[in-house]
Amino acid sequence: MSEPSGATIVVVAMGMVVRPACVVCGSPGARIELVAPGELPAEWERWDSDRRESFRRYRDDDQWWLLLEGIVAGNGLGDAITAEHAARIAEAFGAPHSYDRVHGAGFYDDAGFCATCGVPYCSRHWHVTRSGYGYCPEGHGKSLDPHWSPEDFDT
Numbered sequence: 001m002s003e004p005s006g007a008t009i010v011v012v013a014m015g016m017v018v019r020p021a022c023v024v025c026g027s028p029g030a031r032i033e034l035v036a037p038g039e040l041p042a043e044w045e046r047w048d049s050d051r052r053e054s055f056r057r058y059r060d061d062d063q064w065w066l067l068l069e070g071i072v073a074g075n076g077l078g079d080a081i082t083a084e085h086a087a088r089i090a091e092a093f094g095a096p097h098s099y100d101r102v103h104g105a106g107f108y109d110d111a112g113f114c115a116t117c118g119v120p121y122c123s124r125h126w127h128v129t130r131s132g133y134g135y136c137p138e139g140h141g142k143s144l145d146p147h148w149s150p151e152d153f154d155t
Helices: 049-058 083-092 099-103
Strands: 008-012 015-019 031-035 064-069 079-081 133-135 141-143
Touching: 031 083, 064 083, 079 083, 083 099
Parallel strands: none
Antiparallel strands: 008 015, 015 031, 031 064, 064 079, 133 141
16 A cells, blocks of 8 residues: 555554655655565565574564664564554554654654654654764764664774
8 A cells, every 4th residue: 555655554464564755756765564464474485594594483463563664773583572562653654644653653764764754764864973873865864773872983
């Protein structure tokens, strides 16, 4: 289904996949997937056997699961989340898309939305420095990498 903002949302059973579209080029910025209890990720068939096996081993089928690919960082095979958290994320990405709604989901990089512009950008249009700090095309900045540490650059 295509939203007015240009984001693509795919509903999978009770889960969802959302890829906010960059307002500059239309490419997806972040990728957020909610996997309902007992369900498999939307791209399961594309995963290699090692990734599938790891997911099966570590995922609790009774839990909602969050798969996140942010502008700079992601959460790999995902994280268990509560049904309440899944509902908050789903509501945050409902139409109409806005920074304020998406910010309420609690993602470190706000799923690629610029707080000042109020719109999403992709990794190509977030000009990201070595430290994980990025600048949108309008020059507004924010940290996009929750794993960055000053020690990463010690020589």
